[in-house]
Amino acid sequence: MDFVEKYELCACLQCGKCTGGCPISMKAPLNIRSLMREVLLEGKSDRALERPGLWDCTTCATCNLRCPRGLKPAEFIVGLRAELVEAGRVPKTIIDALEGTYKHGNPWGRARQKRSEWKGDLAVKILPEEGEAEWLYFIGCAPSYDPRLQGIPRTLCRIFEAAGLDFGILGTKESCCGNEIRRIGEEGLFEELRGENTKNFRSSGAKAIVATSPHCFNAFKNEYNLDGFQVVHYTQLLTELMKEGKIKFSHEVRKKVAYHDPCFLGKQNGVFDPPREVLKAIPGIELLEFERSRERSLCCEGGGGRMWVEGTGEGKRNSEIRVRDARDMGAEIVATACPFCLLTLEDGTKTTGLEEKIHIKDIVEIVGEAIGFDHE
Structure with a gap:
């Protein structure tokens, strides 16, 4: 199928909502709207494929949610990356991740x-x-x-x-x-x-x-x-x-907790309430909400292969913005339900000097503490 037809580029209104909502475009050379137009007019040219911003995309799918025509700009980016992979024009760290997965079943080799x-x-x-x-x-x-x-x-x-x-x-x-x-x-x-x-x-x-x-x-x-x-x-x-009464809590967790929505759980699969229900059920927790939460949650920058390639953008990382937001709202713990989010947010506490004030935990860790595993 023709690339333009496959990603329905002719249907793009060039409204810019994809780029405007992108959590990366403000600090990196990634302009999805412009790139879609360029490929529509010129095809998969070397100029389009050599855009450094192609590897900045986290595939968080904010652009997919914002598109008024129901297009999937994030999949378009994946399609361009596939062309680069086919040609062997990818960063060394990406090659290592792919080889590790092929040989050993995991990207770390x-x-x-x-x-x-x-x-x-x-x-x-x-x-x-x-x-x-x-x-x-x-x-x-x-x-x-x-x-x-x-x-x-x-x-x-x-x-x-x-x-x-x-x-x-x-x-x-x-x-x-x-x-x-x-x-x-x-x-x-x-x-x-x-x-x-x-x-x-x-x-x-x-x-x-x-x-x-x-x-x-x-x-x-x-x-x-x-x-x-x-x-x-x-x-x-x-x-x-x-709900079935099969999990019993024996200890309170007296902490102010802000929940961070992982993109692949919330935006892409609509799972917003279960993590919050678990946290609300834990005795002692005061659950806080980020201003940017649920469908508007700020991407941590860990998805789309970004765990194996450094972004080209300058300025504050989203993880740093997130932990500073948590500090400003009085949170003691940022809870999440994604391994990548946990690692990137924890890095954010270190680079901002907030690791003693803000603790990043997976919901599982908090549940285990409330059950009493940490007290045995």
Whole structure:
């Protein structure tokens, strides 16, 4: 299909709402409106493909939501990146991430046999070798390997066990979900990952999948065609377990908490209330709202492959703006439900000198504290 036809460039009104709403365009050479017009008039020219701003896009999809014609400018950017990947004209760090995923099943190139080290001595059923389960818990690459994040799946497994949830994991068979791989522009590798993961999902015997990361959740829900599977983000499952009375809190968390909406959970999948319901149910928490929240939430800049390529823009990072906003509203904790958001926001506290005043936590960590895991 012709590139112009595929992305419906002739339907673009050139209204500029995509660029006006972009969380990156104010500080980086990324002007989606202008780029769409350029490709419409000139085709996929070298000049268009050499725009440095192509790698600044986080694929947060704010532009998709703002477009009055229902176009998807973020997908247009992914299409241009695919042309660059095909030609081998990509940053070295992106090449490394793609090679690591191809060889080892994760963008960091860590050994597959170490993918289950996050669980330590925690006894978790491996599917299907160690039996059957109703739920398959998909850990994700970052929580599997990053020391800062490894405690999140450990705590979530303990929460599931305490709630009596019948679940298991894939262990070392788990591979990258491919959400960022596709948005980098490597459609072929994404299709391989989708095929491999889908085969493992179906052979696991589980009927439902719960994901740590909104990025994995998005891929499974919208891009895997998992007919017959229920796919949820962990905050959705925790909300249901709380409503059923299966999660009990024994400790108060007397903190002012501001919740940061991850783009791939909120903007792209409409999951706004479950994370807030979980936080509201925790004794002692005073839940605060950012001025820019829900559909207007400020992107942390961690998506779309940006974890493996530095942006070209100058000025304050969005993570720094976010933590300063949290400080100004009196928050003590910024809670999120995304591994990438946690890492970028935590970096923001360090570069702004606010790491002693503002703490970044995943909702799972706060739930574990309220249950009493930190007090055992």
